[in-house]
Every structure is written in structure tokens, then in C-alpha cells.
Amino acid sequence: MRRPIKRKHLPQPDELYGSVKVSKLINYVMECGKKDTARKIVYKVMEDLKKEGDPVAILEEALEKASPTVEVRSRRVGGANYQVPREVNPNRRLALGLRWIVDAAEGTKGKPMNESLLAEIMAAHKGEGAAVTKKETTHRMAEANKAFAHFAW
Secondary structure, eight states, X not given: OOOOOOOOOOOOOOTTTOOHHHHHHHHHHOOTTOHHHHHHHHHHHHHHHTTTSOHHHHHHHHHHHHSOSEXXXXXXXXXXXXXXXXXOOHHHXXXXXXXXXXXHHHTOTTSOHHHHHHHHHHHHHHXXXXXXXXXXXXXXXXXXXXXXXXXXX
């Protein structure tokens, strides 16, 4: 008998922009359950992005450029571990893109979080920055291990 399908919990769209991606970004920025602080940080970033254009469109484009399409998964075959390239599920793509952008912003010391997050989103929007570098590294690893793609089942 098959297991029942798990129902995924999607966060509600945020109040100001009506976007699920913005509310997920708020949840990724949040630390120790301080959601109001995370909202203030993200909304400050979105206000600063308004100067460049539509902030939700800029965020979505930055996420598109920072999210991987393939990744490598470890697979044990006959006593050896192989790095097998796999396509990434769209939900996981979004999660990885958000996580990499927020981690890169948190790694910037000496600046307030809203400034470093704004800088990282703008860098990802331009196709630069630590999150995009991480994506390119992941794609390079998948390309290098393409010979083991037949182990993906």
C-alpha cells in the first residue's frame, strides 16, 4: 500500500506585495522567531528596490539567476560513491535560491542586514554575487560528473 501524499504547507502571500516569494524571503531572513524584524528588513529592501523598478519582478529575476537547474546527489554503487547529476525540483530550486541569497547576505559582516541583502539581490539580478557563483559551481560539478548520469534512477 502506498503512503499518502503529504500536503505541502504554502505560506500566505505577504500583505504589501501579495507575493508568496516575498513571504518566503521573510521566513528565510527570520531568526529566532522574530518575524516582525524580518518583515522590516525585507520591506526596507523592497522599498530600496522600487528605485530600480518593480521590486517583485527584480526579486524574481534575481532568484531565477541564483537558482540551480541541476545538482549532484551522492549515490553508492558497488562500494563506490558517485556524484550523480540530477534535475532540481522547482520547489527546491526556489528554496536553494532564497537560501543562497540570504546566506551570502548574512556572510557580509559590518553592514546592516537590509543593506547586505539589497546588495546581494542586486548582484544576483545582474548575474554576479556569491549566490550566482554558488549556482555556477553547482552546474560545473554536474557537468563534470555527467558520465555518472546513468546511475540516476
